[in-house]
Amino acid sequence: xxxxGPSALLALTGAAVLRVSLFSExxxxxxxxxxxxxxxxxxxVLVLLAAASAVARRTEAADDGHGHAHGxxxxxxxxxxxxxxxxxxxxxPPALGTYSAEREAAAxxxxxxxxxxxxxxxxxxxxTLAEFSSRAIYDSGRSLAGRTVRLTGFVTRDDDGTWYVTxxxxxCCAADATTGKAEVRGVAAAGAPADGAWVTVTGTWHPEGGLxxxxxxxxxxDADRVRRTTQPANPYERP
Amino acid sequence: xxNRYRARRTAADALRLALRALLYAVVxxxxxxxxxxxxxxxxxxxxxxxxxxAVAAWWTVFTAVVVQGVPFLLLxxxxxxxxxxxVPDRVLARLLPRSPALAVPVAGAAGVVLPxxxxxxxxxAGSLIRRGVAPAAALAFLLSAPxxxxxxLVATSIAFPGxxxxxxxxxxxxxxxxxxxxxxxxxxxxEAWLRPPRRPAGPGTxxxxxxxxxxxxxxxxxxxxxxxxxxxxxxxFGLAVPRTVxxxxxxxxxxxxxxxxxxxxxxxxxxxxxxxxxxSLSGFPPTARLAFMxxxxxxxxxxxxxxxxxxxxxxxxxxxxxxxxVAVACSAFxxxxxx
Numbered sequence: 001x002x003x004x005g006p007s008a009l010l011a012l013t014g015a016a017v018l019r020v021s022l023f024s025e026x027x028x029x030x031x032x033x034x035x036x037x038x039x040x041x042x043x044x045v046l047v048l049l050a051a052a053s054a055v056a057r058r059t060e061a062a063d064d065g066h067g068h069a070h071g072x073x074x075x076x077x078x079x080x081x082x083x084x085x086x087x088x089x090x091x092x093p094p095a096l097g098t099y100s101a102e103r104e105a106a107a108x109x110x111x112x113x114x115x116x117x118x119x120x121x122x123x124x125x126x127x128t129l130a131e132f133s134s135r136a137i138y139d140s141g142r143s144l145a146g147r148t149v150r151l152t153g154f155v156t157r158d159d160d161g162t163w164y165v166t167x168x169x170x171x172c173c174a175a176d177a178t179t180g181k182a183e184v185r186g187v188a189a190a191g192a193p194a195d196g197a198w199v200t201v202t203g204t205w206h207p208e209g210g211l212x213x214x215x216x217x218x219x220x221x222d223a224d225r226v227r228r229t230t231q232p233a234n235p236y237e238r239p
Numbered sequence: 240x241x242n243r244y245r246a247r248r249t250a251a252d253a254l255r256l257a258l259r260a261l262l263y264a265v266v267x268x269x270x271x272x273x274x275x276x277x278x279x280x281x282x283x284x285x286x287x288x289x290x291x292x293a294v295a296a297w298w299t300v301f302t303a304v305v306v307q308g309v310p311f312l313l314l315x316x317x318x319x320x321x322x323x324x325x326v327p328d329r330v331l332a333r334l335l336p337r338s339p340a341l342a343v344p345v346a347g348a349a350g351v352v353l354p355x356x357x358x359x360x361x362x363x364a365g366s367l368i369r370r371g372v373a374p375a376a377a378l379a380f381l382l383s384a385p386x387x388x389x390x391x392l393v394a395t396s397i398a399f400p401g402x403x404x405x406x407x408x409x410x411x412x413x414x415x416x417x418x419x420x421x422x423x424x425x426x427x428x429x430e431a432w433l434r435p436p437r438r439p440a441g442p443g444t445x446x447x448x449x450x451x452x453x454x455x456x457x458x459x460x461x462x463x464x465x466x467x468x469x470x471x472x473x474x475x476f477g478l479a480v481p482r483t484v485x486x487x488x489x490x491x492x493x494x495x496x497x498x499x500x501x502x503x504x505x506x507x508x509x510x511x512x513x514x515x516x517x518x519s520l521s522g523f524p525p526t527a528r529l530a531f532m533x534x535x536x537x538x539x540x541x542x543x544x545x546x547x548x549x550x551x552x553x554x555x556x557x558x559x560x561x562x563x564x565v566a567v568a569c570s571a572f573x574x575x576x577x578x
Binding site for chain 2: 006009010013017020027029030031035038039041042045046049052053056075076077078079080081083084087088092093094095096097098099100103171172173174175176178239
């Protein structure tokens, strides 16, 4: 058992990485989509390395004559790897949600007031919350005016009953998540779903506050329709 | 006569072996079923009590940091194991200038070639020291590689559109810190602080494919364990320090620079993403955001854990604290000069 400990650890880590990247899309809860090929390659390399080192250990002479610090079972600290590996294999942790969104002050990327490229034609136009808020706050060309937009996110609310369609923005991994949100008003805003429920909000931009000022944040959408939906495969937005 | 006796003995042995296997299977199976029953009945009850949203968020951030780190750690350990197994000592010695004063800037600039975030550079630097490269040069490489490689610089220019001075400032301040730290080590560093990175020296397996596989296995497992430690620390501190606290300090330039430099240590954002996080900290002056991007790839909790594992705790504590001070000073200077 001790002899095959390192191989077992490598195989376990490789299997955990492959389980979330190759056999499912769970990796999207933790890292960005672009990392998938690297995760798959790493998982395969780890499994192959585990097999190669198991074979090497079998053929190796039984006497482990080399005197180094941590014995034939490999470095002891490596056993910590079982923790995230088993978590990923047995109970993959959920995507970040309302808890993280409410903890963090919602952030908006600072940018100067200016014109934006034209929105794609056709109504409603599908926008991320990051796109919606930067156009709502910084676009001197007012490209949102008169357009119907569709935003997807989960529900968060203030103590006074105002509610927001919210989405977390992840650049590299879930450790760098920041929050983007838009306040929902209008005819369809009454009877909002429970906190954390995923919704698609269709409506129009409700201008508020001066261009580029703090009063314009968070942006407001007048909702015509609020539809319940399921959590998308990628729960986060990308910058 | 003798043959029949031997056959009977073999049959008895086989029977005994089969019985023993059956016994193990029954006892082991019963134990497994008992454990599975208890866990499946009690598990959800206990888990529901302990699995608050905060704990769930901790697990997500913790696994996210590990998942994000594994590919880069593997890249770093492949490079370090290949250096150890296939590159003879004298080649490395010939590539770098003999005098440490010259070798440090050369090694710092060589950091450009390792595309990846900071997880990759620790095992490579450990391998360089093991192969007889002057520690001062290897440490300059360790600090500069995750900060000035093309992937990171491109990410920075995307995060700060229309502000090439930010990219230039990051390059200058990071390279400056790496070279200064190398020189400081060459002048004041003591070999005794640096526990020589060890690795099992199997008989005759240090070179060639066998040595490569043994080195890769050992380095990955070793560094992987410390990555898990660091990820736990990052998740804990990241959730314990709400970012709203920062709003108090946005006004003062003198406070905001060390504050964001501390935040970089605590958050452990990987160097390919920290520019986007820095860009989102919009209330802070540009110099503070530059300090966030210079300190992040050089000193953070995950890196301190990795360095303590590779070079020893005495080294990691001294090195990380001095690097933090030098990095803050360099980014303040670069910010004053360029931004």
